[in-house]
Amino acid sequence: MSDNYGLFYAILGAALVASLGGFGSALGVQMGGKAAAGVTSEKPELFGKLLILQALPGTQGIYGFLIAVLVLINCGVLSGTPQVAMSIDTGLSYFAACLPGIIVLPISAYFQAKMSVSSINMVAKQPDSSGKGITMTVLVETYAVLALLASILMVTGI
Amino acid sequence: MIIPMKKLKLVALKEDKENLLISLQRYGEVMFIKHGDDTNIDTDASNEEIQLQRAEKSISLIRKYKAKHKGFADQIAIDYDEFKTEDPAQEKILATIENADEEINNLRQDNTALQEKLAFYLPWSGLDMMLSDLYMPHYAVIHTGTIETRNMQDFVDMISEYGGEIQKVGVFGYSQTIVYACYEDDDNEIIEKSKNLGFIEVILPSDKKYVSEIIIETEKAITKNRQRIETLELTLAEYAKQTDKIKLFADQAATAIKRRQANIQETVDTVYLEGWVRSDRIVRLKKAITDVTDVFDLELVDPQTDEIPPTVLKNNKFVDAFESVTDMFSKPNPYEIDPNPVMSIWYWIIFGMMMGDAGYGLLMVVVVGFLLKKMKPKGNMRRLFLIIFYGGFSTILWGILFGSYFGFTIFPILLEPINEPLKMLLVSLILGGCHLITGLVIKAYHNLRDKHYMAILSDSISWIVLLIGAGLLFLPATATVGKWMAIAGAAMIILFAGWKQKNPFARLGIGLYSLYGATSYLGDILSYSRILALAMSSAVLGMVMNMLAKMLATNVIGYFFAAIVFIIGHVFNLAMGLLSAYVHTSRLQYIEFYGKFYEGGGTSFQPLTLQLKHIDTVNDNINQ
Structure with a gap:
């Protein structure tokens, strides 16, 4: 391995952000799904509404993947010309740029899932309030969006 | 727009009660007002409830015997005359189905017992x-x-x-x-x-x-039972062909229940009823009454200030679809202006921007358009389909502006989200600013209508000036203008926000506190960055799918798998994108846009009408 193994850090960041985003979303969608399945057993007609609520914590995984792809594009990995000579500084910068995603995505997915479970229980009792439940649950996602934004701005700025 | 409502007070002869109710239900123009203390009303509908349950049960019983047909379910349409008439054979049909089902169940139980008996004796068949x-x-x-x-x-x-x-x-x-x-x-x-x-x-x-005798007897009994079950199932299959008829029974019973539960006060000779009617349907209402009798006393009054009539919206086909978005949040109350016409346009724009791919837009228009034609969904399902259908056109437009076609980039006109995220962010935030300003303008309109002229200045104009000024600050050419506009806006907020207060210090205090609300505007504007996030994630996912497909496409078999990856990948991306765009566009309307002016809290107009759960349309000449 040469001295210029910056590319490793960049890819490490991309790998972590994609993995942790996916981990958070998998956990979150699972939590929502369990609650939704319970309600569906009693009220199958609510399936459509519950599915939306269940899917809400799923976006963090996509955001993590999005950051990872942007890093890979910028490092030339996707175009088949990886910048093998990337300096450690640059590589670590990419890693740092992934940090908002690495930290916020799994956590926000988990908490959004908790909110989604509460909303699912609310919809079970009051099917008409699904719009309100969706809105309250989506509020949590704002911070995942902001973290994504921070990461995107950093990655594209390097 | 919101249709003004009138309160109906009707006195009629008791002997006309039933016919009057039938006629009102046929026209479906009156929502009865419930009074808390109506104890002397006969609202017992237990007979009809039983009838409804029986019909529903029969429908589910014969469902599995129905011949499977390909494609989408047929529409059931009947004439009103048929709907009105009770089928004399109803009792017989329902009883036959119920009895057949019961007998089948008994025979099946019987056969289970016989099978057990057979299993017991079979090892002993050789006993001589x-x-x-x-x-x-x-x-x-x-x-x-x-x-x-x-x-x-x-x-x-x-x-x-x-x-x-x-x-x-x-x-x-x-x-x-x-x-x-x-x-x-x-x-x-x-x-x-x-x-x-x-x-x-x-x-x-x-x-x-002998054991062998017993075995033969038992086998015979089982066969006989099976034959009987088959006969009965044939009977049920015969009735399954008449499912539409039984569905009619169910809807008739449900309709009768609603009629029975209507709140009507009675005296010895007369009945008195109160309800809400749409002010633009008075003629139909009168027709509904005069169809039955000429002896009545009808009074139509405007709602009192302490009464909240139900909200009825009347919009064109486009706006109507987006009403479901507002209804999920809260119906507009009858005293504000209908936000849907303005909201629908913004929804359309932002939805398309979040999807942002001409190929996906085309798919949305074609596939959902086809489903709308074939499935003929009803109610909110139909509205959701229409939102996606209309949104498809907006998606095509934005896709062309972004030069995005199924994840391939071809000649972007405006910008390319993946490569120019900053530019895309700017476009998103500017669009968000315009969205918020629209909300403030509607608020100004409310205040203008209520003659709160100071509030227009303090709540709307000041913020609009501040927002535009803050936006201009970022452009070097207009920075100076922007600075002064922002200062002017802030000054207006400080000076006028407390316009209701006489005390100048309290007024200044409220003004300063209101200016603190600028932080929430910052949050609101930044919230529109989600447009960038969603547009980019769907663009990047689409791009990755294309890349995967390209990697596979090396030989003939590769092309085949590449096609599969391409199709499944893009369908997945489209579905996820639709879900996100629907949810996040709604959120932007609810929190950011409606937060600026919308009150909501209206109730829906639920007139006494035919209860059509199974039947799709009742053709009636009064509706022509």
Whole structure:
């Protein structure tokens, strides 16, 4: 391995952000799904509404993947010309740029899932309030969006 | 727009009550007002409830016998005359279906018992004596039972030691069914020994029959039951062809229940009813009454200030679809202006921007357009489909601006989200700013209508000036203008936000506190960055799918798999994108846009009308 193994850090960041985003979303969608399945057993007609609520914590995984792809594009990995000579500084910068995603995505997915479970229980009792439940649950996602934004701005700025 | 409502007060003769209700329900123009203290009203609908339950049960019973048909369900349309008329055969049809189902269930239970009986006797079919003879002999005892095959030889030896007789009858799993006879005196000893060898006594019922006879009888009974079930199922299948008829029974019963539950006050000779009607349907309402009688007293009044009539919206086809978005949040109350016309346009724009791919837009238009035509969904389902359908056109437009076609980039006109995220962010935030300003303008309109002129200045104009000024600050050419506009806006907020206060210090305090609300505007504007996030994630996912497909496409088999990856990948991306765009566009409307001016809290207009759950349309000449 040469001295210029910056590319490793960049890819490490991309790998972590994609993995942790996916981990958070998998956990979150699972939590929502369990609650939704319970309600569906009693009220199958609510399936459509519950599915939306269940899917809400799923976006963090996509955001993590999005950051990872942007890093890979910028490092030339996707175009088949990886910048093998990337300096450690640059590589670590990419890693740092992934940090908002690495930290916020799994956590926000988990908490959004908790909110989604509460909303699912609310919809079970009051099917008409699904719009309100969706809105309250989506509020949590704002911070995942902001973290994504921070990461995107950093990655594209390097 | 929101249709003004009128309160209806109607007095009519008691003898006309039923016909009047039927007619009002047919026209479907009156929503009855419930009074809390109406205790003397006969709203018992238990007979109709039973009828409804029976019909619904019959529908689900015959469903599985219905011939499967391909494609989408047919629409059920009938004439009002048919809907009105009760089928004299209803009772007979329902009873036949119910009885057939009950008999089938009994026969099935019967057959289960018979199968068990058969399983019990089958290992004994080789027994060549009448069952009752097993209990006949003197000085000897006959035992029947099973023994594991591996202990068989020992058992035979043991019995012959005592001078007994033994006969193998049949096989039962890993065991043999046997019958043996021994002297009465040896019986206890043999029982003890046979236990050790694992002999399990099976007591056959005493019966003047051979086992083989019993088996044949049982098999016959089972076959007979099966034939009977088949006949009954054929009957049910015959009725399944008339499912539409039974569905009509259900809807008729549900309609009658609603009519029975209508709140009507009665005196000795008259009935009195109160309700809400749309002010643009008065003619139809009068028609509904005069169809029945000329003897009535009708009064239509405007709602009192303390009364909140239900909200009825009337919009064009485009806006109507987006009403479902507002309804999910809260219906507009009757005293504000309908936000839907403005909201629908913004929804359309932002939804398309979040999807942002011309190929996906085309798919949305074609596929959902096809489904709308074939499935003919009703109610909110139809509205959701329409939102996606209309959103498809906006998606195509944005896709062309972004130059994005199924994840491929071809000649972007405006910008390319993946490569120019900053530019895209700017466009998103500017769009968000315009969205918020629209909300503030609507608020100004509300205040103008209510003649709160100071509020227009303090709540709307000041913020609009501040927002535009803050935006201009970022452009070097207009920075100076922007600075002064922002300062002017802030000054207006400080000076006028407390316009209701007489005390100048309190007024200044409220002004300063209101300016603190600028932080929430910052949050609101930044919230529109989600447009960038969603547009980019769907663009990047689409791009990755194309890349995967390209990697596979190396030879003929590769092309095949590449096509599969391409199709599944893009369908997945489209579905996820639709979900996100729907949810996040709604959120931007609810929190950011409606937060600026919208009150909501209206109730829906639910007139007494025909209850059509199964039947799709009732054709009636009054509606033409």
